[in-house]
Amino acid sequence: MTAQILAFPDPLPCPPPLDPVGCALFLDLDGVLAPIVARPTDVGPDRRRTAILRGLSERLGRRLAIVSGRTLAEVSAITEDAVSAVAGVHGLQRRTVLGDEINAVPDPGLDDAVAVFKALARAQPELLVEEKGLSVALHYRAHPAACEAVREVARRLEAATRLVLQEGDMVAELRTAGADKGQAIHAFMAEWPFTGARPIFVGDDLTDEDGFMAAAAAGGYGVLVGSPGRQTLARYRLADVPAVLDWLEAAITDQTS
Numbered sequence: 001m002t003a004q005i006l007a008f009p010d011p012l013p014c015p016p017p018l019d020p021v022g023c024a025l026f027l028d029l030d031g032v033l034a035p036i037v038a039r040p041t042d043v044g045p046d047r048r049r050t051a052i053l054r055g056l057s058e059r060l061g062r063r064l065a066i067v068s069g070r071t072l073a074e075v076s077a078i079t080e081d082a083v084s085a086v087a088g089v090h091g092l093q094r095r096t097v098l099g100d101e102i103n104a105v106p107d108p109g110l111d112d113a114v115a116v117f118k119a120l121a122r123a124q125p126e127l128l129v130e131e132k133g134l135s136v137a138l139h140y141r142a143h144p145a146a147c148e149a150v151r152e153v154a155r156r157l158e159a160a161t162r163l164v165l166q167e168g169d170m171v172a173e174l175r176t177a178g179a180d181k182g183q184a185i186h187a188f189m190a191e192w193p194f195t196g197a198r199p200i201f202v203g204d205d206l207t208d209e210d211g212f213m214a215a216a217a218a219g220g221y222g223v224l225v226g227s228p229g230r231q232t233l234a235r236y237r238l239a240d241v242p243a244v245l246d247w248l249e250a251a252i253t254d255q256t257s
Contacts, residue, residue, distance in 0.1 A: 012237035015200075015223050018251035023220070024063040024197035025056065026185055026211065029070055029078065031204035032225050035241050036169065038142050040070070040130055045080050052245060053082035055252035062097050062193050067181050067201070067211060069173070071132050072101070085194075087184035090166065090207055092134045092176055094184055096191055106134050107176040109161030116157060120150070135166075135175035144170065168205045182210030189218055202244060209233050 018025070030036055033053075034043045057064045065085035066075050072088040072095055085097045092104040114131060117138045121127040126143035127150070129136065138154065140146045147170075154172035158165040163174040179187070185201060188194045199220035201211040204227065212222030212233035222234035225244055238244050 011228055012224065012232075012234065014238060015221075015236035015247065017254070018200070018247060020056075020059040020251055022198055023060070024065075024189065024194045024199045025060060026065050026067045026188070026199060026201040026215070028181075028201075028203040028205070028208055028211075028225075029066055029068040029075060031169070032202050032241065032244055033066075034078065036141075038139075039128060040074075040139070043078055045078060048249075049245065050080045050082050052248050052252065053079055056248060057083060059252050063197050065185075065188050065194075067091070067184055067203075069132075069137075069168070069207060085188060087181065087188070089132050089134045090175060091179035091181050091184035094179075094187060096188075097193060104134055104176050104178040107161070107163055109157075109163050110134075110136055110174070110176065112161065113157050113163060113174045116153060120153065134178075135173050137171050137173035139171045141170035166207055168207050180210045181208060182214035185211055185214040186218075202238070203234075 027033055033049055037043055062084060064083055066083050067087040068075050069090050070088055072086050072093050075086045075088055085095060087094045094102045114136045117129045117136055121129045124143060124146060127146060128139040130139060138150055140150050150172050151167060154165050154174060157163065157174055162177055164177050166173045166175055185199060189199060199215040199218050201215040202223040202225060203211050204225040215222050216233060224232050224234035224237045226240055238247060
């Protein structure tokens with residue numbers, strides 16, 4: 001699924017208060033529930049975030065899912081298993097509310113991509129390679145000047161393999177071809193307990209545009225975090241991670257919803 005980026009009014013308004021009745025909530029992790037950091041391994045559990053997720057899961061009747069670029073194992077560790085339904089590696093992994101797991105088959109071209117990315121990281125130690133089994137990412141947040149060089153290498157690898165290049169915030173990721181975040185949301189919406197609900201997807205990166213499109217197509221909407229002025233399919237915007245947590249927390253503290 002390829003999202004067609006549209007321009008909604010700038011600045012986008014804040015979303016209305018979250019009403020748990022009749023909605024299904026899909027949340028990205030990094031940049032939405034947790035701040036972006038230079039090393040992904042530095043993100044760990046947070047007491048407030050875990051309490052919010054557990055409260056939301058209860059109020060939503062388990063119509064809550066994390067849709068992330070991280071692996072299922074990483075999401076489980078960071079959220080302390082507060083959420084049953086998770087899509088990992090941008091949709092290539094998925095765990096249903098009932099605990100069933102669906103995983104893509106890794107593309108054999110990943111081995112070459114990992115080798116090339118690791119060679120670049122050895123030459124420039126500020127670059128960080130993240131292996132996810134179904135994809136490999138090269139982060140250059142600690143060395144922004146490497147942006148064009150990293151992306152050029154990633155594009156060449158994409159052209160020489162069947163891998164799909166996914167460019168994000170200070171990262172180039174080569175992934176096994178397959179489901180994206182929007183398709184993961186569609187899959188969840190066809191399953192209990194999501195069926196018939198209005199989907200809301202909260203994301204921050206270009207990789208989340210497919211999720212915004214999927215939510216809108218099913219009668220819901222997207223909420224973009226950060227990135228003021230960016231063209232997007234999201235209908236609303238929240239400023240940052242603290243604003244997201246405040247918005248979510250209000251839904252479990254306001255018992256009149």
